[in-house]
Amino acid sequence: MRALTYYVAVSLDGRIAGPDDDYSAFPVEGDHIAMILRDYRDTLPGAALAALGLAADRARFDTVLMGWNTYAAGFAHTRDPYPHLRQVVFSRSRTQADAAPGVTVTDEDPVRVVRRLKEEDGSGIWLCGGGVLAAALADEIDHLVLKVNPLVLGEGPSLFAGPYAPRHLRLTRATPYGSGVVVTEHARA
Incomplete structure (x- = not known):
């Protein structure tokens, strides 16, 4: 069975x-970036992969899940952020017509979608955000990997x-890095 x-x-x-x-407050430079390029390359946007020649x-992942706000955050750059992955966007107000071809927009129950995806063949399923979707899927999350950044934001969407x-x-x-980022990995207890 695939993991979320x-x-x-x-x-x-x-x-x-x-x-x-x-x-923009999250650092995009530092020694933790080598880990991302090595271990989580599938999570890089298509444009970043192309720019890096990767x-x-x-x-690790062949499917990415996100809420509409997470998806829309990249609209200044693209409407197809992860063309190398199956992209599923959850929204109660947006439709397929609002997204790029190849991006699936659904208002279906996220738990039902995840359970169906877990039964399919393939590699892992990446939940990339946001916090409302994560809360809805909390009991389906098998692994939690946090890139904990050494900053306090005060406001913004919660984990x-x-x-x-x-x-x-x-x-x-x-794993602590010289950049101050600590990557913590957790599994369901």
Whole structure:
């Protein structure tokens, strides 16, 4: 069975972006970038892969899930951020007509979609954001990989934006980098 991994950058105060889905405070340089290029290359946008002369092998992930706001955050650059992956965008107000060809927009229950995807053949499923979708899928997340950045944002979308519902995870690895980023990996307890 395939696994769902929530792999995301986060601030020390649990924000996955600043107000208005502004990601500019998160560092894009530092020694943690080598790990991303080596271990999480599938999560790089298509334009970044092309600029770096790299190709995604889809060994870690072949599918990416995101909420509409996460998808729309990249509209200044593209409407097809991960052309090397199957892209599924969840929205209650947007339709397929609002997205690029090859990007699936659905208002279907995210839990039902994830359970169906987990039964398919393939590599992993990447939940890339946002916090509302993550909260809806919290019981389906098999792995949580956080790139914890040494900054406090104060405002912005939360890592999990849902009602109070404690869930215990088991730390499987923590890797600090000279950049100040600490990558923590957790599994369902």
